[in-house]
Amino acid sequence: MQKIVNKISSSLKGTITIPADKSISHRAVMFSSLAKGKSIIKNFSKGQDPLSSLKVCQALGINAEFNGNLTITSDSKLSAPTSNLDCGNSGTTMRLMSGILASRDFSSVLIGDESLSKRPMKRVIEPLSLMGAEIISNDFKAPLKINGKNLHPINYTSKLASAQVKSCILLAGLNTDGKTSFTEPHISRNHTEIMLKYMGANISITENTELEPKTIEICGDISSAAYFIVAGLIVPNSKIILTNVGLNPTRTGILEVAKKMGANIEILDEKIVSGEVVGDIQISYSNLKSCTIEGDIIPRLIDELPVIAVLATQAEGTTIVKDAQDLRNKESDRIKAVVTELRKLGADIEETPDGFIINGKTSLNGDCEVETYHDHRLAMSLYVAGLICKKTISINGFEWVDISFPEFDKLFNSLIQ
Ligand code: S3P
Numbered sequence: 001m002q003k004i005v006n007k008i009s010s011s012l013k014g015t016i017t018i019p020a021d022k023s024i025s026h027r028a029v030m031f032s033s034l035a036k037g038k039s040i041i042k043n044f045s046k047g048q049d050p051l052s053s054l055k056v057c058q059a060l061g062i063n064a065e066f067n068g069n070l071t072i073t074s075d076s077k078l079s080a081p082t083s084n085l086d087c088g089n090s091g092t093t094m095r096l097m098s099g100i101l102a103s104r105d106f107s108s109v110l111i112g113d114e115s116l117s118k119r120p121m122k123r124v125i126e127p128l129s130l131m132g133a134e135i136i137s138n139d140f141k142a143p144l145k146i147n148g149k150n151l152h153p154i155n156y157t158s159k160l161a162s163a164q165v166k167s168c169i170l171l172a173g174l175n176t177d178g179k180t181s182f183t184e185p186h187i188s189r190n191h192t193e194i195m196l197k198y199m200g201a202n203i204s205i206t207e208n209t210e211l212e213p214k215t216i217e218i219c220g221d222i223s224s225a226a227y228f229i230v231a232g233l234i235v236p237n238s239k240i241i242l243t244n245v246g247l248n249p250t251r252t253g254i255l256e257v258a259k260k261m262g263a264n265i266e267i268l269d270e271k272i273v274s275g276e277v278v279g280d281i282q283i284s285y286s287n288l289k290s291c292t293i294e295g296d297i298i299p300r301l302i303d304e305l306p307v308i309a310v311l312a313t314q315a316e317g318t319t320i321v322k323d324a325q326d327l328r329n330k331e332s333d334r335i336k337a338v339v340t341e342l343r344k345l346g347a348d349i350e351e352t353p354d355g356f357i358i359n360g361k362t363s364l365n366g367d368c369e370v371e372t373y374h375d376h377r378l379a380m381s382l383y384v385a386g387l388i389c390k391k392t393i394s395i396n397g398f399e400w401v402d403i404s405f406p407e408f409d410k411l412f413n414s415l416i417q
Contacts, residue, residue: 005386018220099168153178232283253301290317
């Protein structure tokens, strides 16, 4: 689908509620499937990725009913699937489910779409194999045939700061006797640790642990809020409020960076919902200056870097993003894709092996077609850039937005004055 985006002639104004967090939705459905009894998930994401996790859990025998909320009923055991388990486009589904399936008493095969079948799985196959798992892959890529085994615990030190790898190992450890530990170079998102604790797990995971069924209320996704945060900062005269946004400190790197760049952002109300910090964010149009983004903060804003690149085109000076080489292993090579497409719009941006360098402030011209590389975050970042281009842009493959944020366009339209 091609999406035409025009420059906003006025501004963005109003209050919107940000839809459910994708990462937390995946975990809510998977962990509820591991708990014996009835769990209730409030505000489950409508994105295709979390729905892939739900379908995989259903194929493993759990019962799911939508009646406003999502009710999951499980005997906690999971049963052998009768066909391949389709993870669609979702890396989180494939990597977390690998950890869950490796210790079961049956075999299963995880498959994915063209993009997911190209993404690296060695990062989970290697540590799971150290635990005794038997996984047959296509040169460390999907499909993954997992022959369930009794696993043994490990103390694993990861070279990557990846919440998917960490979660995979913790989930394998959950069903394994003995103490499993995972050490990461920088802290990555910790929704797994928070939700496992909320469901009664001994998170130092010293023994085979059972989860309790719970009511889990899912907050709004800061990665979805990011497009509105950036748009509010760069579209002149804008003032918007985003409600019910997850503010887990392992995800709020974008707020820290934006503030460092001079953004006028305020947190209005903070509370804890199902173990997670949640609040409202007020954003006003701001004069921005460049900054360097590197090191520890990278895992805390990894998914926001494409739209942060758009932000940096509107900041005075040179913004440098480094230490983000894993961006090349996402739904697309996001370093190459962002640089190629923003250049078409007139941005002064240069590719580096582990990030990009952007010279601002540039007035974006547009008047061209841009590509999404089958990547939802590229599609939404380019849309935000389109709002300030002098001339119309056409985004090819805009339907990929549905992977995480089907409500995206409607919510933007509700803010355009
Ligand atoms: C995710 C972790 C991150 C992130 C992805 C979702 C998760 O990936 O990029 O969109 O839900 O655990 P990595 O763990 O590969 O960094």
